[in-house]
């Protein structure tokens with residue numbers, strides 16, 4: 718059986734929406750020479766390329782973006798599963814965002830991506846401080862989970878998950894990170910594995926696929942780096958696993 722590494726990005730390999738640290742970039746380039754490495758993120762390819770150096774992306778096997786609804790390998794789009802969201806879903810999303818009492822609104826609140834709808838009360842134009850402030854509010858209020866649950870209650874054919882610090886990702890049921898699971902042993906790293914988190918469907922799909930897979934819940938990229946460095950030490954011979 719082949720082993721592959723599959724890693725979430727925001728909060729797992731990088732600070733949320735931030736650039737990848739040199740130490741992590743170095744680690745991933747090293748690992749890509751030993752095993753197939755894939756990324757899986759709710760972001761689209763443009764946002765991913767802002768965060769991860771090109772030379773790191775180029776040595777990987779591929780990147781599942783838009784919650785697994787697009788796969789890229791280098792500059793090549795391998796597949797793209799688009800979905801046309803009904804007006805009723807989009808209108809209800811706008812209603813829920815407008816109903817929030819959170820006072821800061823920065824713009825870009827509903828973004829359609831391939832196969833997913835990305836919602837944000839504070840808006841995707843928020844800077845880092847505004848994102849952190851919203852996250853604090855969300856932790857106290859549970860607002861994003863409430864929005865996700867409201868969407869699922871109104872539209873049972875859709876599912877919604879919290880992603881990153883400010884987002885709720887909406888998709889047709891089953892169109893989530895869980896799509897990435899195939900007949901390979903995977904080690905998945907994610908920081909959003911809690912109830913309602915957008916890494917959870919992937920973990921659930923791995924668990925139902927069989928006991929051969931491993932899920933690593935991490936709190937930030939430093940923890941990911943520590944686990945990777947410990948599990949795949951420098952001494953391992955390049956190409957040890959074909």
Ligand SMILES: [Mg+2]
Nearest residue numbers: 725727728908
């Ligand atoms: Mg994450």
